[in-house]
Amino acid sequence: MKWKKWLALSVALLMALMVAACGSSADQGNGDQQAASAVEAIKKRGKLVVGVKYDTYLFGYKDPADNQVKGFEIDLMKELAKRMLGDENKIELKEVNSKTRIKLLKGGDIDLICATMTITEKRKEEIDFSRVYFMAGQSLLVHKDSPIKDVKDTAGKRVATAKGATSGKNIQAVVPNVDLKLYENYADAFTALRAGQVDALTTDDSILMGMQQQDPNYKLVGEHFTQEPYGIGVDKKNKDLLEYVNKFLDDIMKDGTYDTLYKKWFKKDPPKDLPKDAVQKSPTT
Structure with missing residues (x-):
């Protein structure tokens, strides 16, 4: 009779392991599905949430005269919302600074960072970056x-x-x-x-x-x-959103929208040799 008990225990254990494996695979599948549908999640929500500066004149600045956040990066993100959701007003602009922006992105509080953020090798270990949209020094x-x-x-x-x-x-x-x-x-x-x-x-x-x-x-x-190349920050799990943002930047640079916004804020033509890919070059790198 003992062998029957051992057989029953073995079968039960095997079944438990199979159920656990299936559950793990299902969870992994759900995770992959979520990671692959960041753009669809934003469209379903009906609002793009972007981390921007409130204190950086020309890029992201909260005007005390009307409490509106204005700047080059703000206009870029409104254009993105317009092309993604059909309305530039379907956007939430959350204030970030140099200390908080990556934490908020990785925590899911924001979809993107567009906040004078330099692309560095260290930051690329934590998040993904779009192509370069501005070169500073x-x-x-x-x-x-x-x-x-x-x-x-x-x-x-x-x-x-x-x-x-x-x-x-x-x-x-x-x-x-x-x-x-x-x-x-x-x-x-x-x-x-x-x-x-x-x-x-x-x-x-x-x-x-x-x-x-x-x-x-x-x-x-x-x-x-x-050398300070700016890129839009994207969570590493949202590869489809990164692809969407890169295509958006390529499109507006081709159709003249980027030039129009650049000249609006900086009163000059954008550089003709802006690289797609670059990282910070500094005395510490």
Whole structure:
């Protein structure tokens, strides 16, 4: 009789393992299906959710006059919503900064990041990036009467930048004895510069140009000491969304929409040699 009991136990165990395996395969299948249908999920929801800046003039800036978020990246994402969902207003613009944007993307709080985000090798380990849509370079913003003319002049000087950005490490690599001051965002860093609490502000020249337009008492100085290609951030599991975004960028660059938006915000023609693929080049890479 013992052999019958052992046989029954063996059959039961085998059945349990088969059920578990099937369940695992089903879960994996569901996961693959979800990962393959990010675009459809957005269409079903009827709204594109994008992480953008609220403090970066020309790119993503909340205008206190009407509380509307405006800028080049905002217009790009509205155009994406228009082509994906048929209406540029079917979009939710969530504020992000250098510290929060990847966390919010990976947590599913946003579909995309379009927030002056430099493509770096380290970030590519965490998320996917679209093709390059803007090329910037790190520079300095100072008061028009400042003696600082180049990055080397910041030795021993107080220089502001935003927490979580690559700008701080870059300038420290060039000028190890710079007195780096970190702020929550670039708006706070610019406020500190205008208040005389720091001697300079460093980040991408594209961001600094927006600050200069807001206050002509400040100027950009020195040569670029990094290459900063911007890409749209996409969760690694959403390959179909990445493909959709890349096609969108290719399309608007071919049909003239990109040129129109670029000239609207930067008052000049876009570069003709913008690469599709690039990563940050800096003193730390």
